[in-house]
Structure formats: C-alpha cells, structure tokens
Amino acid sequence: MLALRRTAVVAASSRRAAVGAVRMYTVPGRAEGSVAQSKGFSKKEKAHEDQYIHQHEQDQIRKLRDEVAKKQAELEKLEKNAEKKQ
Template sequence: MLATRISVARRLPSLFAARGYSTGRSEGSVAQSQGFNKKEKAHEDQYVRQHEQQLIQKMKADIAKKQAELEDLQKQHSELEKKKD
C-alpha cells in the first residue's frame, strides 16, 4: 500500500503542465511603443537643454559680477599703490 502512494505522488507533478508565455506581447505594450519612447525622449532632451541654458546664463551673470568686482579691486589696489609712492 505504501508503494502505491509513492507512485501516485511521483505522477502528480507530471499532470500539471507548465504555462508557456508568449514573447510577442508584453504588459504595457502601449508604453513600450517606439513612438511613445521617441516623444518621451524628445521632451526629456528639451527639458535638459532648457535647464542647461538657464545654468549657463546664470554662470555668465556670475562671471560678469566677479569681473566687475575684480576690476573694482584692481582700481582700489592701484590707488593705494599711488598713495604709497
């Protein structure tokens, strides 16, 4: 009787077939379309370019301020040198 139970238990896994998944279509296929990916990439690239342009403008303004400050300091230094002599 024990032998019968074991043989039945061994056959059980073979009764269940493994499900085969197709590779043709996946979840969220709309989000994976090429048109959507291109559009999303274009929006991201546009945002990055705008952000970089804003940063460059800010840096140019900072450079102009520093140059004006440097010129002012150089004038003060030359005036002090003249008074010293």
C-alpha cells in the same frame, strides 16, 4: 444562423468557465505597458527629456555667465582700489 452563433458563444463561455478566469482585455503577444514600449511613445518621451535637459543646461550657462560677470566687475573694482592706494 443567429441561433448557431448563440450556441457557439454559450459553448465557448462554458469552456472558459471550466478552465478558470480568463482576462479578455489582453492582446496575445503584448505585455503590460506595451504602450510605453512602442516606438512613437519612446520618441516623444525622448524628445521631452531632450528638451528638458537643453533648457536646464541653458539655465546653468546663464547662471554661470552672470557669476562670471559679477566676478569681473568685482575684480575691476578691486584693481581700481589697488591703483588708488599706490
């Protein structure tokens, strides 16, 4: 039985050599980068993107609120100065 397997392997490898180089690591029906195309990876990548966008938006809102607070304080100060001059 073992001799039969060796013969089959040798015969198969000699056929490949006659045809040309064959990549043995590819899986039929899957393209390169197939991991990136899988559903699980896509969901994880989308979750990371959504988290980044959410954090970025929160930072922008925080900055805008700080600017609004500064402008309100400046406006109150200018109003007080205007009242004193009158």
